[in-house]
Amino acid sequence: MTTFEPKIVCFSCNFGWGYLTDPEVREMQIKHWIPVVCSGKIDATHILKAFRSGADGVLILGCVDGDCHFQDGNYQTRKKVQLLQRVLPSFGIDPRRVRIELSLDPEGNSIRKIVEDMGRDLRPMGPLGMKEISAKPVATR
Amino acid sequence: MAKKRKIAIYWLGSCGGCDEAIIDLNESLLELASEVDIALWPIAIDAKYASIERLGDRELALSIIHGNVRNSEHEEMAHLLRRKSQVVLAFGTCACFGGTSGLANFLKPNEIQNWVYGEAPTVVNRAKTRPQAETTVGGNHLTLPVLLDQVHSLNQVIAVDYYLPGCPPPVDLIAQAVRAVIEGKLPPRGSFLAPHKALCDSCPRNSAKPPKIELTHIRRIHEVDEDSATCFLARGVICLGPATRDGCGATCLSINTPCSGCFGPVEGVDDSGAKFLSALASLIRAQSDSEVSGILDTIPDPAGCFYRFTQPSSILGRHRK
Numbered sequence: 372m373t374t375f376e377p378k379i380v381c382f383s384c385n386f387g388w389g390y391l392t393d394p395e396v397r398e399m400q401i402k403h404w405i406p407v408v409c410s411g412k413i414d415a416t417h418i419l420k421a422f423r424s425g426a427d428g429v430l431i432l433g434c435v436d437g438d439c440h441f442q443d444g445n446y447q448t449r450k451k452v453q454l455l456q457r458v459l460p461s462f463g464i465d466p467r468r469v470r471i472e473l474s475l476d477p478e479g480n481s482i483r484k485i486v487e488d489m490g491r492d493l494r495p496m497g498p499l500g501m502k503e504i505s506a507k508p509v510a511t512r
Numbered sequence: 513m514a515k516k517r518k519i520a521i522y523w524l525g526s527c528g529g530c531d532e533a534i535i536d537l538n539e540s541l542l543e544l545a546s547e548v549d550i551a552l553w554p555i556a557i558d559a560k561y562a563s564i565e566r567l568g569d570r571e572l573a574l575s576i577i578h579g580n581v582r583n584s585e586h587e588e589m590a591h592l593l594r595r596k597s598q599v600v601l602a603f604g605t606c607a608c609f610g611g612t613s614g615l616a617n618f619l620k621p622n623e624i625q626n627w628v629y630g631e632a633p634t635v636v637n638r639a640k641t642r643p644q645a646e647t648t649v650g651g652n653h654l655t656l657p658v659l660l661d662q663v664h665s666l667n668q669v670i671a672v673d674y675y676l677p678g679c680p681p682p683v684d685l686i687a688q689a690v691r692a693v694i695e696g697k698l699p700p701r702g703s704f705l706a707p708h709k710a711l712c713d714s715c716p717r718n719s720a721k722p723p724k725i726e727l728t729h730i731r732r733i734h735e736v737d738e739d740s741a742t743c744f745l746a747r748g749v750i751c752l753g754p755a756t757r758d759g760c761g762a763t764c765l766s767i768n769t770p771c772s773g774c775f776g777p778v779e780g781v782d783d784s785g786a787k788f789l790s791a792l793a794s795l796i797r798a799q800s801d802s803e804v805s806g807i808l809d810t811i812p813d814p815a816g817c818f819y820r821f822t823q824p825s826s827i828l829g830r831h832r833k
Contacts, residue, residue, distance in 0.1 A: 415786040419827040450793040453804050454814065458789060461618045461815030463832035499832070506668045506829055508587050510658045 389479020411444020526579025533680035610824025
């Protein structure tokens with residue numbers, strides 16, 4: 372029996388997470404890791420495209436609340452995630468498949484554990500399978 | 513006398529409003545009719561599908577197709593017209609993005625049928641009758657088109673050359689588009705025959721918009737006093753103008769109604785719903801997650817609001833079954 376391992380795309384802010392570590396080492400540890408200049412850079416479109424491309428979950432790591440290098444990018448993205456979580460159920464997607472964490476970890480050692488914890492929570496939901504959904508016409512009969 | 517070029521105007525899953533908009537060309541229609549032969553236009557002329565089938569491939573200079581693709585007949589006609597046409601124009605929001613009836617994609621087909629033919633409070637259907645695609649009457653076998661499992665925009669079914677959005681498209685853009693096709697002065701294939709910027713760019717209320725909008729409440733239109741000058745978003749009323757293509761002539765705004773997004777995304781954007789979601793979230797001012805949550809609670813049906821006209825062409829597409 373094969374164990375389902377959720378694919379989690381992790382966007383992380385360069386100013387709060389893992390900036391003291393060699394990015395290549397971090398990439399080896401976290402499969403779908405996308406460092407960004409600020410978590411505020413993440414648009415809802417990026418999250419939806421990650422799902423469409425086969426992600427089972429999307430994790431966003433931003434700086435500590437009130438401590439954004441660019442004023443309030445983390446606050447803006449947290450609001451986006453909250454609103455997106457209200458839209459996803461209409462598409463048949465569990466809102467827990469998007470998560471945002473605001474904290475600080477220059478070494479980035481905790482990223483792997485946060486990804487693994489999210490993976491454990493998503494495992495019972497099974498694969499999202501957006502990649503397999505076709506837009507081609509299919510008769511209902 | 514040179515042989516006139518042939519064009520077709522056809523409806524798929526459409527309310528007929530797009531045809532009305534073409535009829536609103538008024539005298540220009542007579543001018544059009546003098547320059548081209550209309551080979552098919554169900555609302556206006558008596559032509560048969562068989563006469564289109566008899567045409568050679570690419571014999572139609574232009575097919576103007578409105579409506580979305582919802583059943584097997586729509587699909588068949590879309591393919592037929594594509595084969596017979598040099599240029600296909602996706603006309604109106606349903607053809608371009610799926611339109612309002614694309615909201616059906618938030619439900620499964622059996623959920624829709626159960627509601628319409630059973631659970632709706634005005635329906636009495638003790639025999640639990642459901643529409644059938646085939647039946648036999650007096651020894652004759654009859655068939656009807658089959659519902660597809662989701663609503664499609666036209667470009668999900670056939671290749672589309674040009675797009676003219678709008679619910680319905682405004683007369684000035686229709687006249688420009690038809691003229692461009694007849695004169696052969698067309699932009700690159702795949703273009704939208706409409707402005708590229710967002711509606712806010714031409715909105716008469718834009719000048720009254722404050723430098724920074726911070727929302728602590730979301731209000732519905734009947735909850736605010738009538739005001740024909742102030743930006744709707746500044747008053748907490750959801751207006752999809754920032755994420756919607758310009759070109760409609762701001763007709764809704766002129767009658768004190770916020771934009772609901774019928775012109776679809778601005779140039780270069782795939783998913784106007786996601787873009788508006790991000791924009792709206794950035795306008796909300798709250799001190800805590802629970803306060804944000806309280807404000808968001810006041811948006812009735814956020815998915816239906818952000819994707820009112822564009823669900824089928826959204827990044828996520830239909831409800832995941």
